[in-house]
Amino acid sequence: MTLSELADRPIGDQPEPLKVEGSRTEVAFSGLVSGNPLNPKDAGAFAKIFELAGLSQSEYRLIEDTFRFSTWQQSARGKDGSRDLIQLYSYSGRFARLTQDALDADEAANLLLLAKRHNTTKTGSVVPAARVVIVSDPQVGKVDHRGGTPELLDRIAYFIAELDATMAAQPCAEAVVLDAGDLIEGFENTKGQRHTNDLSLPSMLRVSRAILTDIVGTVAARHDRTRVATCPSNHAAWREGAGYLGTPGDDFGIDCHRAVAEVFRHSDPSVGWVWPDEWDQSVALDIAGARVGLTHGHYAKQRRFREWLAGQALGSTVLSDCDIIVSGHYHNFIVEPVGFINKRERVHIQAPTMDNGSEWWRALTGDDSAPGLLTFTITDGQIGNLRLIQHVAGR
Numbered sequence: 302m303t304l305s306e307l308a309d310r311p312i313g314d315q316p317e318p319l320k321v322e323g324s325r326t327e328v329a330f331s332g333l334v335s336g337n338p339l340n341p342k343d344a345g346a347f348a349k350i351f352e353l354a355g356l357s358q359s360e361y362r363l364i365e366d367t368f369r370f371s372t373w374q375q376s377a378r379g380k381d382g383s384r385d386l387i388q389l390y391s392y393s394g395r396f397a398r399l400t401q402d403a404l405d406a407d408e409a410a411n412l413l414l415l416a417k418r419h420n421t422t423k424t425g426s427v428v429p430a431a432r433v434v435i436v437s438d439p440q441v442g443k444v445d446h447r448g449g450t451p452e453l454l455d456r457i458a459y460f461i462a463e464l465d466a467t468m469a470a471q472p473c474a475e476a477v478v479l480d481a482g483d484l485i486e487g488f489e490n491t492k493g494q495r496h497t498n499d500l501s502l503p504s505m506l507r508v509s510r511a512i513l514t515d516i517v518g519t520v521a522a523r524h525d526r527t528r529v530a531t532c533p534s535n536h537a538a539w540r541e542g543a544g545y546l547g548t549p550g551d552d553f554g555i556d557c558h559r560a561v562a563e564v565f566r567h568s569d570p571s572v573g574w575v576w577p578d579e580w581d582q583s584v585a586l587d588i589a590g591a592r593v594g595l596t597h598g599h600y601a602k603q604r605r606f607r608e609w610l611a612g613q614a615l616g617s618t619v620l621s622d623c624d625i626i627v628s629g630h631y632h633n634f635i636v637e638p639v640g641f642i643n644k645r646e647r648v649h650i651q652a653p654t655m656d657n658g659s660e661w662w663r664a665l666t667g668d669d670s671a672p673g674l675l676t677f678t679i680t681d682g683q684i685g686n687l688r689l690i691q692h693v694a695g696r
Contacts (some may be wrong), residue, residue: 304491320363323395328361331393338390339370349397361396368394384471405646428430430678430685431589432473434464434520436650437481437629440536441509445659447672449499450508457512457655457694461519463690467676471686476524477588478517481629481652482534482597484509484554489540506557513561521565521572530575530584531558534597534630578619585619590682594620598628598651607639625681627652632659633670634689645682650675653689 319332370392485505488494521527537554565572577584583596600601601609614621625648632654641650653673663669677687
């Protein structure tokens with residue numbers, strides 16, 4: 302029965318209970334009962350169906366000409382013990398799985414809308430400084446003692462809100478977003494990932510692109526010019542088990558950045574990207590009088606970054622002349638001196654993690670750290686206004 306025929310439908314008996322059947326290509330349901338009329342365009346109305354089917358609702362669309370429902374009245378007891386008639390509705394229909402082309406088109410449209418939404422509140426410069434925002438190790442798709450993807454997204458939404466408040470209070474003309482890697486969790490680091498991850502690899506990439514768009518868009522909305530840089534990392538690398546495939550630039554995190562860069566190329570020309578060389582593990586750029594290097598840090602031994610950096614200097618890598626070096630990988634926040642350059646102290650910043658934690662590492666060492674996002678300003682080559690935004694809920 303169609304929506305237009307409902308008015309002519311007599312009140313009948315309650316239909317059979319909720320039943321969900323189907324395959325990866327199509328899902329059929331019947332007996333979805335609600336006390337209120339459902340809008341077939343409201344995706345949330347059908348969440349229970351996909352929960353029972355164990356499928357991702359984002360990959361399916363309702364076949365609208367299969368949508369049917371019936372209605373009836375039923376006696377119900379109120380809180381005061383009295384009885385009254387209530388109207389109930391029962392629905393049936395089918396969902397078809399989207400093709401990859403349709404998924405790609407949906408995502409491209411959503412990212413473009415998100416980028417354009419942010420491109421509305423540019424603010425002029427108040428202080429002669431550049432804003433630096435460091436994001437690292439969200440490992441999208443990972444499940445650990447702090448939760449899974451829903452908890453990660455809630456945490457990142459908190460980081461973005463706090464970051465926006467900081468940027469509003471300390472406006473700058475220029476901003477740089479540094480992504481220190483491990484954007485996705487991947488499936489080739491440990492065997493356990495295949496059993497604990499809550500997203501498929503394509504879903505990890507889609508969620509990562511949306512996160513990047515939101516972070517970059519929020520930063521760009523507050524600045525006249527925004528640059529973004531990232532680097533290869535171990536979780537996001539194209540690999541098979543312990544073996545790396547292709548070049549360092551064959552990295553799923555970098556690929557997500559390339560897709561988001563294309564979105565901003567169309568929506569906001571004030572945003573640009575700085576890319577590492579295809580064969581480099583690091584990238585460097587000039588920010589407000591400082592040469593800043595970015596590397597994931599998985600080739601350096603924990604708490605021995607200074608020794609690794611000395612080798613980089615001897616090898617004349619892109620990090621050799623940097624005043625500030627940013628890394629990730631080890632999931633805890635560190636600021637430490639690592640020698641002198643250009644008559645001033647060289648600084649290493651190890652970024653806090655954004656991820657859901659590591660129960661394995663906590664069991665092995667007892668060590669843990671609260672997830673965080675780091676931001677600071679650079680003026681005439683000097684770091685100032687450093688703020689570590691931490692999220693400790695659910696520790």
